[in-house]
Amino acid sequence: MRTTVRYRIFGIVRRLLILLLVVWTVVSLVTLLIELVPGDPAVAVLGEQATPEQFAQFREKHGLDRPPFFFSFPRDNNGERHFVWHGVDNRYTDYWRSLLRGDMGLSFRNDRPVISLILERYPATIELAIFAMAIAIILAIPLGVIAGTNRGTIVDNVASVIALLGISLPSFVIGPMLVYVFAVKLGWLAPSGRFDWSDIILPAFTLGAALSAILTRMVRSSVIEELSEDYVRTARAKGLSERQVVYKHVLKNGLIPVVTILGLQLGVLLAGAIITEKIFGWPGLGLLLVEDGIGKRDYRVVQGCVLVISMTYIIANLLTDMAYRWLDPRIRVG
Amino acid sequence: MNRLTIIGLVIIAVLVFVALFAPWIAPYDVGATNLAMRYLPPSSEHWFGTDSTGRDIFSRVVYGARISLQVGIVVVVVSAFIGTILGAIAGYYGGWVDRVVSGYVFNVFLAFPGLLLAIAMVAFLGAGLNKLILALCIIGWVGYARLIRGQVLKVREYDFVQAARALGASDRRILLLHILPNAIQPLIVQASLGMAGAVLSEAALSFLGLGVPPPAPSWGTMIEEARDLSTLQAAPHALIFPGIAIALTVLAFNFIGDGLREYLDPRQRAR
Numbered sequence: 001m002r003t004t005v006r007y008r009i010f011g012i013v014r015r016l017l018i019l020l021l022v023v024w025t026v027v028s029l030v031t032l033l034i035e036l037v038p039g040d041p042a043v044a045v046l047g048e049q050a051t052p053e054q055f056a057q058f059r060e061k062h063g064l065d066r067p068p069f070f071f072s073f074p075r076d077n078n079g080e081r082h083f084v085w086h087g088v089d090n091r092y093t094d095y096w097r098s099l100l101r102g103d104m105g106l107s108f109r110n111d112r113p114v115i116s117l118i119l120e121r122y123p124a125t126i127e128l129a130i131f132a133m134a135i136a137i138i139l140a141i142p143l144g145v146i147a148g149t150n151r152g153t154i155v156d157n158v159a160s161v162i163a164l165l166g167i168s169l170p171s172f173v174i175g176p177m178l179v180y181v182f183a184v185k186l187g188w189l190a191p192s193g194r195f196d197w198s199d200i201i202l203p204a205f206t207l208g209a210a211l212s213a214i215l216t217r218m219v220r221s222s223v224i225e226e227l228s229e230d231y232v233r234t235a236r237a238k239g240l241s242e243r244q245v246v247y248k249h250v251l252k253n254g255l256i257p258v259v260t261i262l263g264l265q266l267g268v269l270l271a272g273a274i275i276t277e278k279i280f281g282w283p284g285l286g287l288l289l290v291e292d293g294i295g296k297r298d299y300r301v302v303q304g305c306v307l308v309i310s311m312t313y314i315i316a317n318l319l320t321d322m323a324y325r326w327l328d329p330r331i332r333v334g
Numbered sequence: 335m336n337r338l339t340i341i342g343l344v345i346i347a348v349l350v351f352v353a354l355f356a357p358w359i360a361p362y363d364v365g366a367t368n369l370a371m372r373y374l375p376p377s378s379e380h381w382f383g384t385d386s387t388g389r390d391i392f393s394r395v396v397y398g399a400r401i402s403l404q405v406g407i408v409v410v411v412v413s414a415f416i417g418t419i420l421g422a423i424a425g426y427y428g429g430w431v432d433r434v435v436s437g438y439v440f441n442v443f444l445a446f447p448g449l450l451l452a453i454a455m456v457a458f459l460g461a462g463l464n465k466l467i468l469a470l471c472i473i474g475w476v477g478y479a480r481l482i483r484g485q486v487l488k489v490r491e492y493d494f495v496q497a498a499r500a501l502g503a504s505d506r507r508i509l510l511l512h513i514l515p516n517a518i519q520p521l522i523v524q525a526s527l528g529m530a531g532a533v534l535s536e537a538a539l540s541f542l543g544l545g546v547p548p549p550a551p552s553w554g555t556m557i558e559e560a561r562d563l564s565t566l567q568a569a570p571h572a573l574i575f576p577g578i579a580i581a582l583t584v585l586a587f588n589f590i591g592d593g594l595r596e597y598l599d600p601r602q603r604a605r
Contacts, residue, residue, distance in 0.1 A: 018441045018442070018445070021438065021441065021442055022441070022442050022445050022446070025442045025446075026446070029451075029454070030454065033454060033455065033458040033459075034458060036458050036459055037458050037459075037460075038459070038460050164585070165581075167588075168581045168584045168585040168588065169577070169580075169581045170534055170537065170538065170580060170581075170584070172537070172538060172541045172554065172557055172558075172561075173557060173573075173577035173580060173581065175561075176557065176560065176561035176566065176573050176577075177573065177574070177577065179561065179563075179566060180566050180570050180573065183563075184563065184566050184567050184570075191563055267447065268447070270447075271447035271449060271450050272449075274449075274450070274453065274542070275538060275541065275542065278541075278542060279561065289453070289457075290453075290542055290543075293457070294453075294457040294542075294543075294544070295543075299458070302454070302457050302458070306450060306453075306454045309447070309450055310446055310447060310450055310451075313446070313447050313450070314445050314446070317445065
């Protein structure tokens with residue numbers, strides 16, 4: 001017993017250490033990558049025709065006049081590079097310091113705090129991911145059960161082909177096709193935006209399609225595996241209908257691995273939402289990153305979005321992992 | 335061999351042929367625009383129709399195969415090479431290389447959404463084919479390293495490796511001649527699945543405008559251009575054909591990967 005507790009504490013500490021390492025890496029990446037931007041960010045944002053005073057003011061406001069890192073290799077008057085030590089007062093430590101205060105700097109474009117831009121967009125992304133997951137589950141469970149209980153028949157093959165299509169068609173192909181059918185041809189749904197309740201249907205379906213396909217395959221193979229277990233024979237022998245056997249007994253056991261995949265996929269959905277949001281003009285974090293950040297060269301917004309999306313992904317995975325360990329004692333130690 | 339693997343191999347063979355002989359296969363110039371010929375439906379002159387600027391979609395899909403395969407091959411070869419070297423060193427010698435690679439890189443990079451990292455890098459470095467390939471290699475090598483490290487740790491303990499060591503073989507000889515040949519099979523499976531991933535990532539980044547810049551006929555760029563509402567209305571085929579090309583390519587590499595895995599792992603074959 002005592003060893004189990006010690007192992008579990010060790011496991012949690014190890015996980016937290018890894019989390020800290022990941023956070024450090026992500027923050028370092030987003031702060032250092034900005035130094036690789038070809039050309040001067042001030043010129044990229046203000047344009048060539050801005051006055052020297054405007055450039056100076058812009059650099060000062062965004063801290064770009066400060067040294068980039070602990071050291072750098074600037075060119076001297078002869079064009080040769082030399083090592084210069086700047087000390088701890090630099091842009092890298094600036095970013096860390098403001099981050100610890102919950103500040104991600106100001107947008108290069110409209111001077112609004114990046115954190116409030118992100119918080120405005122965050123709910124839309126979460127909403128999209130949750131709906132996508134719901135659609136995936138609603139589609140996958142019946143499809144998987146039907147395929148699994150009718151193994152080898154035409155029904156099974158059709159379900160497998162649909163699942164295969166869902167896996168191999170990327171969202172940026174499925175999405176525009178759905179727009180074509182449901183918005184352009186049938187006129188039932190809007191092609192983009194987030195105004196009406198029905199606007200989430202197409203994006204959520206697009207984002208959930210791949211997950212749905214993966215889940216269908218998993219449910220199918222779980223059902224097939226569980227159907228050969230002894231308890232199924234017992235349930236059948238005591239006179240339960242096949243329907244009761246499948247939905248009351250088989251599904252309950254077969255869903256354990258499915259739940260884990262769901263948790264792990266939440267993070268994947270959040271990252272995949274970038275493309276879906278772009279397709280449907282869904283005003284979430286992904287659209288903020290792609291259009292306002294990358295499209296308008298607002299590197300502060302890019303930094304903030306990359307940081308928040310990756311942290312959400314990492315934390316979602318961590319929580320799933322912990323929940324899974326807690327639910328299934330067999331893998332608790334390890 | 336399983337039927338789906340053969341289908342996959344046939345698709346890839348066709349794709350490679352098309353990519354190699356693109357200038358002879360493509361009936362029109364990929365860049366030639368002609369507004370009088372825009373939005374034409376598929377016909378005997380334009381097999382896949384024309385797009386919003388009157389370019390021949392068949393020719394563009396044919397040349398697109400070049401970009402996809404080029405990115406896929408370079409990314410897989412470079413990532414597999416770097417991953418194999420670092421994974422083998424980490425697994426065989428252990429030490430600080432192992433501590434950095436398996437303790438830090440595996441935990442951190444595999445805890446991170448790969449596509450997001452690629453998007454971030456290309457966003458800062460600027461769009462372009464070479465930068466895209468660089469970004470995909472940086473996220474790609476980790477998977478190979480983990481695979482090879484695991485294989486090396488396993489094979490290192492086998493009797494024939496011990497025997498070779500007892501006979502006085504050098505570490506390099508043991509690694510190259512005894513361990514790696516035994517670790518190569520799963521690498522081929524991983525490489526095949528990696529091709530699917532690289533083709534998909536290239537299309538996704540190009541779709542987001544972060545890949546190969548526009549006039550070049552990347553499948554992802556073609557889809558991005560075709561999803562504009564007026565184009566979608568007038569010429570849905572401009573979306574469908576590059577979409578089919580991506581799906582078939584990804585599917586084929588996945589079929590090959592799955593088939594090889596089953597073939598190489600008899601336990602799975604029995605099912």
